[in-house]
Amino acid sequence: DTAVSQTPKYLVTQMGNDKSIKCEQNLGHDTMYWYKQDSKKFLKIMFSYNNKELIINETVPNRFSPKSPDKAHLNLHINSLELGDSAVYFCASSQDQRPLHFGNGTRLTVT
Amino acid sequence: AQSVTQLDSQVPVFEEAPVELRCNYSSSVSVYLFWYVQYPNQGLQLLLKYLSGSTLVESINGFEAEFNKSQTSFHLRKPSVHISDTAEYFCAVSEQNQGGKLIFGQGTELSVKP
Numbered sequence: 001d002t003a004v005s006q007t008p009k010y011l012v013t014q015m016g017n018d019k020s021i022k023c024e025q026n027l028g029h030d031t032m033y034w035y036k037q038d039s040k041k042f043l044k045i046m047f048s049y050n051n052k053e054l055i056i057n058e059t060v061p062n063r064f065s066p067k068s069p070d071k072a073h074l075n076l077h078i079n080s081l082e083l084g085d086s087a088v089y090f091c092a093s094s095q096d097q098r099p100l101h102f103g104n105g106t107r108l109t110v111t
Numbered sequence: 112a113q114s115v116t117q118l119d120s121q122v123p124v125f126e127e128a129p130v131e132l133r134c135n136y137s138s139s140v141s142v143y144l145f146w147y148v149q150y151p152n153q154g155l156q157l158l159l160k161y162l163s164g165s166t167l168v169e170s171i172n173g174f175e176a177e178f179n180k181s182q183t184s185f186h187l188r189k190p191s192v193h194i195s196d197t198a199e200y201f202c203a204v205s206e207q208n209q210g211g212k213l214i215f216g217q218g219t220e221l222s223v224k225p
Contacts, residue, residue, distance in 0.1 A: 004154075031211050041199060043155075043215040056212055090154060094211045099145060102154040 003027050004103040006091050012109045013081055021076045021106045023091030030095055031055075032074035034066060037088040037105070046089075049074050078108075086110045113138040115204050117216035125224050126194055132187040132219045134176075134202030141207045144185040146176055149199040149218075158200070161185065172196075197223045 004025045013019050025032060033056075034046040048056035049068040063079045078085060088107050092100040118133040136142065143162050147155040159170040166178040176187045185202060202216040 033211055035213075041149075041218045043201065043213075043218075045212055048211055092211075099157045099160050100155075100211060100213065102147075102156070104152075104154040 004091055004093055004101050006089075006103040006106050008106060009104065010107050010109075012111065014111055015081055015083060017081050018077070018079045019081060019108070020078070021089055021091075021108070023074050023076070023103060025072055025091075025093040025101070027093055027101060028072075028095070029093035029101070030071055031093060032068065032071070033092040033094075033100065034074065034076050035090040035092060035102075037090060039087070043090070047074075047076075081108075081110045083110050113142065113204055113206065113214045115202050115214055115216035117200075117202050117219050119219050120217065121220045121222065123222045123224060124192055127191045129190050130188065130192050130196075130221065132200050132202075132221065134185045134187065134216055136183050136185065136202070136204045138183075138204060138206070142204045143207060144176075144178060145203040145205075145213065146174070146185070146187050147201045147203060147215075149201065151198070155201065158187075192221070192223045194223050194225060196221060 007022050031050045033048045037043045046060045047066045052068040065077045068074045088105045090105045091103040094100045115136045124130050145160045146158040148158045149155050159168045161178045169175045174189045200219045203213040205213050
């Protein structure tokens with residue numbers, strides 16, 4: 001019954017690797033997002049997709065590539081991981097400008 | 112550009128005491144305002160929101176916030192806190208035509224002690 005689900009919950013990997021985080025929402029929302037929470041708990045939007053179309057891209061390095069196969073899924077692929085990519089990544093969804101529903105986050109640790 | 116400032120990074124308080132978590136924002140356009148709560152190792156949950164109408168908004172667990180346009184504030188209050196309210200609280204703002212693009216404050220860690 002989870003509304004916005006992300007996998008994996010934890011991800012530990014080495015510098016230079018490529019990894020993906022998956023997100024699915026079963027709320028029927030038309031817009032999905034990726035937010036990043038850094039070590040100081042500061043949250044910032046990375047991307048937003050509406051009906052599989054990219055609408056927000058907030059000066060994120062092009063090593064980060066979101067992919068939306070359908071409006072219920074928004075995956076995040078990260079190439080050539082760096083130490084500074086360590087953070088908690090949150091997926092979220094919304095409908096018609098209404099408040100966001102967040103997933104429980106994926107804690108990425110790059111060693 | 113918009114910005115959100117949460118004036119207190121940590122607020123320790125005893126159980127059953129009142130609490131106020133302060134939030135100020137700046138924006139040149141009309142905004143929506145939100146408070147989200149994050150319990151340890153969990154995602155963010157919407158606590159309450161101001162979209163329009165009454166400037167005083169309430170949540171189901173006793174929190175309330177008042178939108179003050181002249182002071183550009185949206186402070187969160189609760190008259191009597193419980194241990195279970197211990198969490199990180201985030202104030203956020205979005206432009207009215209960009210509902211999903213939230214600008215967050217730095218967060219306030221509320222620690223309720225017995």
